Amino acid sequence: MSLKDISEEVTRRTIERTLDQFKITPENIREGVLYFNKQMRDGLRNKSESHDYMPMIPSFITHIPDGSETGLSLAGDLGGTNFRICSVELNGDHTFNLEQYKTKVEKAFMVGTSDELFGHLARQIKYFLSLHHSDYLKSNTEKIKMSFTFSFPLDQTSLNTGTLIRWTKGFNIEDAVGKDIAELFQKAIDSLNLPVRIVAITNDTVGTLLANAYSSVSKKKTVLGAIFGTGTNGAYAEKLDNIAKLDSKTVELLKSRGIDDMIINTEWGSFDNCLKFLPTTIYDEIVDSETSNPGVHVFEKRISGMFLGEIVRLMMLDLHKRKLILQNYEQIEATLRSVPSSSNLLNLTNLPRRPNSKKLSHRILTEWNFTTENLSKIQIDDTKNLKVTELVIQESLHLATTFEDRIIIKEVTTAVTTRAALLSSIAIAAVVLKTGRLGVTLDEKGVLVDTHLKDDVVEVAVDGSVVEFYPGFQENIYRGLRYSQLGEDFAKKIDITITKDGSGVGAALCAGSYLE
Numbered sequence: 001m002s003l004k005d006i007s008e009e010v011t012r013r014t015i016e017r018t019l020d021q022f023k024i025t026p027e028n029i030r031e032g033v034l035y036f037n038k039q040m041r042d043g044l045r046n047k048s049e050s051h052d053y054m055p056m057i058p059s060f061i062t063h064i065p066d067g068s069e070t071g072l073s074l075a076g077d078l079g080g081t082n083f084r085i086c087s088v089e090l091n092g093d094h095t096f097n098l099e100q101y102k103t104k105v106e107k108a109f110m111v112g113t114s115d116e117l118f119g120h121l122a123r124q125i126k127y128f129l130s131l132h133h134s135d136y137l138k139s140n141t142e143k144i145k146m147s148f149t150f151s152f153p154l155d156q157t158s159l160n161t162g163t164l165i166r167w168t169k170g171f172n173i174e175d176a177v178g179k180d181i182a183e184l185f186q187k188a189i190d191s192l193n194l195p196v197r198i199v200a201i202t203n204d205t206v207g208t209l210l211a212n213a214y215s216s217v218s219k220k221k222t223v224l225g226a227i228f229g230t231g232t233n234g235a236y237a238e239k240l241d242n243i244a245k246l247d248s249k250t251v252e253l254l255k256s257r258g259i260d261d262m263i264i265n266t267e268w269g270s271f272d273n274c275l276k277f278l279p280t281t282i283y284d285e286i287v288d289s290e291t292s293n294p295g296v297h298v299f300e301k302r303i304s305g306m307f308l309g310e311i312v313r314l315m316m317l318d319l320h321k322r323k324l325i326l327q328n329y330e331q332i333e334a335t336l337r338s339v340p341s342s343s344n345l346l347n348l349t350n351l352p353r354r355p356n357s358k359k360l361s362h363r364i365l366t367e368w369n370f371t372t373e374n375l376s377k378i379q380i381d382d383t384k385n386l387k388v389t390e391l392v393i394q395e396s397l398h399l400a401t402t403f404e405d406r407i408i409i410k411e412v413t414t415a416v417t418t419r420a421a422l423l424s425s426i427a428i429a430a431v432v433l434k435t436g437r438l439g440v441t442l443d444e445k446g447v448l449v450d451t452h453l454k455d456d457v458v459e460v461a462v463d464g465s466v467v468e469f470y471p472g473f474q475e476n477i478y479r480g481l482r483y484s485q486l487g488e489d490f491a492k493k494i495d496i497t498i499t500k501d502g503s504g505v506g507a508a509l510c511a512g513s514y515l516e
Helices: 003-020 026-045 114-132 181-191 204-215 248-256 282-290 305-321 372-379 384-397 403-435 465-469 473-483 487-491 502-513
Strands: 070-078 082-091 096-104 144-150 154-158 161-164 196-202 221-228 232-239 261-265 440-442 448-450 458-463 494-498
Touching: 003 305, 003 403, 026 403, 026 440, 026 473, 070 114, 070 502, 082 114, 082 502, 096 114, 096 502, 114 181, 144 181, 144 502, 161 181, 181 196, 196 502, 204 221, 204 232, 204 261, 204 458, 204 502, 221 403, 221 465, 221 502, 232 403, 282 305, 305 372, 305 403, 305 465, 372 384, 372 403, 372 465, 384 403, 403 440, 403 458, 403 473, 403 494, 458 465, 465 473, 465 494, 473 487, 473 494
Parallel strands: 070 144, 144 196, 221 458, 458 494
Antiparallel strands: 070 082, 082 096, 154 161, 221 232, 232 261, 440 448
């Protein structure tokens, strides 16, 4: 065997060792489902926050639509630098009519006072009503119910009561922290004499569940609403008797009205923050350290669109540092602060390489410069010599690559995103089993037991760019479901359905849970 053949074989073995860190086995899936189930149960019992379990936040939404609902509701959505207001007229036949208006929230309102922010939002509602529902502005008695999607950390104690814990996403309005957001907003609405009453605070994950339950014309039960996009989260209906953290008087009141279930916002991005189960590579550790919230939302950082491109970027840098790809570029040492020299992978310092000619581009050395959209183009590339991959890397990172480089980069992309999909399947399998709708569930010891429910097929409503558009992501989720305790027979009874506009249609449907 020639020296060249030996070096190529060593290179291939090293690449495979790197990729093997991202492999998820059927045993890993089943172990993850058990631990996910435990963290759900522990989260339902405990009011205090802890890394030892998921938040499992009661939404106080107790009605899941069946498509027969009617009436007009408003939905306001403050998720970042935009505010959207829409009206949803439910027709009672799984259909609806929607009008909407979106406006940018200027920086001045993001850092001013609560009166300024909510006064601005209230004026947008007035403008929207003047365009689409002017008859309500003329009424002195009739008020429209409104749900408010507020995508910031809240301590929610009832359907329409939520205390702001902290601001994120560039907002910093100090006088709103610790205050009831619905109360602040309602005060601004009332100051303009608008015929609008805030009856629910919600999030887009809960809305995804409700929107699908209303719109679906099939008889399948919607058991889960989930987001797999920039971030990830899930919501499902839980029996009141299992939500020990709920105040006993609240439970008694709801049961007296014939209510037995409540939707739980799992906040599963925080699954396994203690890292007792989740696979962890040096790249995961670096990504976590680069974020504003290291040590939390570690599940999300392994499966969500915001982070997948960054993991691949770090792997490319590490492979270059170890002289496995991009050998036309100068070796980096001090430049690469992100990947420490103490990497636990083999450092092949003696492999032959081409003479250095250029420095790596600033783009690949800059955090968050490689997106999941780039990965999707690489993933689906079947052109001769991987020409699409060549163009993507050239345009996004300003790097010239060889065909051998591109083969390795595509393998890295596949490994990272396949792991993400298989880990996502753990969350779906665990929640479906928790509901027992397919006739089986896991008891507290993790043993599969029968339930009295026997749905033929259930729907999992999903939204988000990753699950909707990333090539092969849904297929790998289904593969993970088959690996789980559900097995082939039960996995094929899960219908993953793309459901849009949870913060619009879904949020408006939350008003149906409001009790006078």
